[in-house]
Amino acid sequence: MKYVIIYGGTRKGSTYNCVQLLLNKLRAFSGAETAEFWLPRDIPEHCRGCFNCLLQGEENCPHFSSTSPLIGTMLEADGIILASPVYGLDVSGAMKTFIDHTCYLWMSHRPREEMFTKVGFVLSTAAGTGTWRTNKTMKNALSYMGVKRIYSFGSSVAASSWTDVKPEKKAKFERQLTRKAEKFYRASQFRRQLRYRLHTRLFYLMMRRMIRGYQEESLDKQYWQGKGWLEGEKPF
Numbered sequence: 001m002k003y004v005i006i007y008g009g010t011r012k013g014s015t016y017n018c019v020q021l022l023l024n025k026l027r028a029f030s031g032a033e034t035a036e037f038w039l040p041r042d043i044p045e046h047c048r049g050c051f052n053c054l055l056q057g058e059e060n061c062p063h064f065s066s067t068s069p070l071i072g073t074m075l076e077a078d079g080i081i082l083a084s085p086v087y088g089l090d091v092s093g094a095m096k097t098f099i100d101h102t103c104y105l106w107m108s109h110r111p112r113e114e115m116f117t118k119v120g121f122v123l124s125t126a127a128g129t130g131t132w133r134t135n136k137t138m139k140n141a142l143s144y145m146g147v148k149r150i151y152s153f154g155s156s157v158a159a160s161s162w163t164d165v166k167p168e169k170k171a172k173f174e175r176q177l178t179r180k181a182e183k184f185y186r187a188s189q190f191r192r193q194l195r196y197r198l199h200t201r202l203f204y205l206m207m208r209r210m211i212r213g214y215q216e217e218s219l220d221k222q223y224w225q226g227k228g229w230l231e232g233e234k235p236f
């Protein structure tokens with residue numbers, strides 16, 4: 001089983017340590033292969049809003065050389081893990097930069113078939129509050145790319161560093177993440193057989209209707225036409 005982990009920060013703090021609790025369990029099940037990307041190191045530049053990815057193709061993004069290895073690894077993985085500390089009640093700026101650079105893969109543009117059989121996991125830590133919204137932001141990104149099933153874990157660590165997190169809290173996180181790792185692993189094993197969520201099916205139909213109305217020269221429309229999706233073929 002291949003997992004890609006995208007960290008919204010380079011600090012090996014609470015978020016990183018919670019991901020390690022999850023990975024230790026996953027590795028115990030399967031000898032999971034993992035590939036890790038660290039933001040902002042691996043995508044150092046913010047999206048410039050040039051629209052090149054949306055209108056001319058992703059290879060015209062000025063940051064394509066940094067985004068393409070990460071996206072390529074994501075497309076080959078069975079499971080995608082997004083992890084971010086909570087900053088200002090939401091994802092870190094670095095994680096948001098990753099999300100901005102991958103909007104062209106959303107169902108409203110040019111989604112990839114591979115994404116529709118993948119499973120995801122979003123994880124965040126806060127000192128006090130904000131993990132629900134942070135996880136929702138990351139969940140949206142995966143969901144609109146077509147990811148089939150998404151698990152989440154959020155925790156209030158009541159600390160600014162992992163060493164200050166109380167041992168009883170760490171033990172609780174380990175128990176919770178063990179249970180979630182079991183579910184996530186099982187879902188990654190049987191990812192092709194999982195049922196599609198109603199949300200995915202409805203959103204896809206809405207997007208198909210919208211894209212049918214686009215002008216013929218639109219890159220998104222040509223992409224959907226090329227896949228046969230406007231004539232009834234489906235990516236799932």
Ligand SMILES: Cc1cc2nc3c(=O)[nH]c(=O)nc-3n(C[C@H](O)[C@H](O)[C@H](O)COP(=O)(O)O)c2cc1C
Binds near residue numbers: 125160
């Ligand atoms: C710039 C900044 C903004 C933060 N904003 C919040 C916040 O809105 N809510 C909260 O509960 N904690 C907030 N925190 C605390 C972190 O979310 C928390 O300590 C988290 O566990 C840090 O993760 P890390 O150890 O992986 O870096 C903030 C921390 C920083 C540095």
